[in-house]
Amino acid sequence: MAISSAETASYLLMALTHDSHSHSQSPSDGSGSGGAGDSEDSQTGGRRRRPPRQKINARERYRTFNVNAAYEALRSMIPTEPINRKLSKIEIIRLASSYINHLSSTLQAGTDFQPCLLHKYENEGGGAGGHTRRISICTFCLKSK
DNA sequence: TAGGCCATCTGGTCCT
DNA sequence: AGGACCAGATGGCCTA
Numbered sequence: 185m186a187i188s189s190a191e192t193a194s195y196l197l198m199a200l201t202h203d204s205h206s207h208s209q210s211p212s213d214g215s216g217s218g219g220a221g222d223s224e225d226s227q228t229g230g231r232r233r234r235p236p237r238q239k240i241n242a243r244e245r246y247r248t249f250n251v252n253a254a255y256e257a258l259r260s261m262i263p264t265e266p267i268n269r270k271l272s273k274i275e276i277i278r279l280a281s282s283y284i285n286h287l288s289s290t291l292q293a294g295t296d297f298q299p300c301l302l303h304k305y306e307n308e309g310g311g312a313g314g315h316t317r318r319i320s321i322c323t324f325c326l327k328s329k
Numbered sequence: 330t331a332g333g334c335c336a337t338c339t340g341g342t343c344c345t
Numbered sequence: 346a347g348g349a350c351c352a353g354a355t356g357g358c359c360t361a
Contacts, residue, residue, distance in 0.1 A: 272334060
């Protein structure tokens with residue numbers, strides 16, 4: 185995947201507009217890496233004839249591309265160390281959620297020094313409950329100094 | 330080498 | 346009817 189996202193986008197758009205008549209090579213046309221790989225299906229031995237899927241596949245690739253672009257946009261808003269640390273999609277979602285909580289606590293607490301901890305204590309009356317509670321340490325609180 | 334992650338294909342369902 | 350969205354299946358790549 186050494187292709188820039190701009191190139192990928194234009195390629196996907198091309199694939200969409202010129203929908204399907206190209207059985208030619210492309211990063212993955214027809215049978216990429218997954219699935220049954222027989223999008224043509226009816227070759228020599230095949231009896232059934234399914235409608236061509238290239239156009240639908242191209243649309244799905246374009247949709248996936250847009251989803252990934254959204255992931256990238258979200259990723260760019262999450263501070264990490266190092267700044268360009270690779271995050272999986274599930275990490276992006278979890279960290280983004282956590283970061284939103286952190287920012288929200290920062291607003292409520294009026295400080296950016298461990299706001300999540302402060303906010304938690306304010307909300308819960310400082311731990312008057314009798315039983316021990318687990319204190320979850322916010323990743324972003326740990327980093328802030 | 331196993332496990333995690335990902336892209337792609339595909340069929341189903343819902344919506345316009 | 347066609348497109349968007351989704352989930353399952355599958356195979357490739359990468360890392361511990």
